[in-house]
Amino acid sequence: MANNLHINLLRQGFKVWNKWRKLNPLIPKLKGANLTGLNLFKVDLSRADLSEVDFSKTSLYKANLSGANLYKANLSTAILQEADLSKANLIEANLKDKKFPQTNLSGANLTRANLNGVKLYAHTNLNQTNFSLSNFSRVDFSGLNLRGSNFTGANLYQANLSATNLNGTNFSSANLSGANLEHANLREAQIQEATIDEKWYLVWDIVNNGVEGRELQGLDLSMADLEEANLCEADLSRVDFTRTKLNGANLAKSILVKANFCEADLRGADLRGADLRGANLNYTKLHRTQIQGAKSENFYN
Numbered sequence: 609m610a611n612n613l614h615i616n617l618l619r620q621g622f623k624v625w626n627k628w629r630k631l632n633p634l635i636p637k638l639k640g641a642n643l644t645g646l647n648l649f650k651v652d653l654s655r656a657d658l659s660e661v662d663f664s665k666t667s668l669y670k671a672n673l674s675g676a677n678l679y680k681a682n683l684s685t686a687i688l689q690e691a692d693l694s695k696a697n698l699i700e701a702n703l704k705d706k707k708f709p710q711t712n713l714s715g716a717n718l719t720r721a722n723l724n725g726v727k728l729y730a731h732t733n734l735n736q737t738n739f740s741l742s743n744f745s746r747v748d749f750s751g752l753n754l755r756g757s758n759f760t761g762a763n764l765y766q767a768n769l770s771a772t773n774l775n776g777t778n779f780s781s782a783n784l785s786g787a788n789l790e791h792a793n794l795r796e797a798q799i800q801e802a803t804i805d806e807k808w809y810l811v812w813d814i815v816n817n818g819v820e821g822r823e824l825q826g827l828d829l830s831m832a833d834l835e836e837a838n839l840c841e842a843d844l845s846r847v848d849f850t851r852t853k854l855n856g857a858n859l860a861k862s863i864l865v866k867a868n869f870c871e872a873d874l875r876g877a878d879l880r881g882a883d884l885r886g887a888n889l890n891y892t893k894l895h896r897t898q899i900q901g902a903k904s905e906n907f908y909n
Contacts, residue, residue: 610641610661618643622650654692674712684722694733708732718742728752750788784808790831791853807832814839830868840878855893 614636617625629636629652636656644664652672659679663686674694684704688711695715703718705725710732717738724743728734730751740760748768756776764779766786776796784804794812804812811832813819818838825843830850840858845865855875859882866886875895884904 610639611637614638615641615643618648618651619646622648622652626650626652659697713737723747779804791833793833793835860898 615638617628618638636653638661639657640660641658642662643666644662645666647667648671649667650670650672651668653676654672655675656673657677658673658681659677660681661678662682664682665685667687668683668691669687670690672692673696674692675696676693677697678693678701679697680700680702681698682702684702684706686706688706688708690710692712693716694712696713696717698716698718698721701718701721703726704722705727706723707727707729709729712733714733714735714737719738720741721739722743723739724745726744726747728747728749732752734752734754734757736756736758737754738758739762740758741762742759743763744759744767745763745765746767747764749772750768750770751772753773754769754777755773758778759782760778761781762779763783764787765783766788767784768788769792770788770790771792773793774795774797775793778798779802780798780800782799782802784799784802786805787808789808789811794808795815797812797816799809799812807828810824810827811829811834814829814832814834814837819842820838821841823843824847826846828848829852830848831852833853834857835853836856836858837854838858839862840860841862843863844859844867845863846867847864848868849872850868851871852869853873854877855873857874857877860878861881862883864879864882864884864887866888867884868888869892870888871891873893874897875893876897878898879902880898881901882903884902887904889904
């Protein structure tokens with residue numbers, strides 16, 4: 609149960625509260641409290657027990673909630689701009705339609721949280737955040753750094769993950785069907801038992817295992833992030849690489865007959881000995897590309 613002394617101190621603003629916290633290092637007990645409509649600007653609620661607290665229409669602008677227990681807390685209409693929620697327990701918290709401008713969620717646990725309609729921003733820190741079993745259907749993650757985050761069992765149906773950093777991200781048993789993974793970094797991502805579209809599974813396989821010597825004729829690899837991937841000696845004839853990132857990729861001795869590289873990035877790639885006859889190289893970036901011994905009619909930058 610909530611401590612009434614703690615609630616009364618909070619109502620007096622951050623100066624009174626933060627001064628009291630410095631003198632009283634014990635963890636505040638506010639479980640189940642009604643804190644609706646309060647101005648909690650810059651308050652230090654780190655490590656506090658805020659489970660089942662109602663923060664409806666409460667301003668937590670620049671508040672310190674790091675390590676706090678927010679289990680089943682209602683934050684759906686709270687202001688969380690620039691709040692620190694790092695390593696917070698947000699299991700089953702209500703964050704419906706929440707906006708997270710410059711919010712720090714690194715290391716937070718959002719397992720089974722209600723995240724329908726959430727809005728995330730480029731400055732939202734999601735490094736190593738736990739999103740397991742959460743619903744992110746159609747959520748826009750585009751351009752975000754999700755490195756090392758945990759999406760085990762999460763629903764990411766038709767989510768926008770374009771241009772995201774998913775290095776080391778755990779998608780085990782997640783639903784990624786229909787998700788947009790254009791230019792997403794899938795290196796070291798874990799997708800065991802995940803549901804994922806065939807195209808993006810192949811991209812994941814290429815960047816993590818390479819496809820040296822394999823036959824992949826006529827496939828769609830457009831808009832993929834294949835930076836530094838190993839595709840040497842593979843048969844990639846008629847493959848669509850439109851706008852694909854292939855900078856630093858190994859395509860030596862590969863068969864690229866009639867492949868489409870329109871607007872692809874091949875800077876620093878190894879094309880030595882590759883067969884590029886009939887390939888579309890319109891607007892392809894070829895700076896420092898190795899082309900010794902490659903077969904091709906023309907190159908266009």
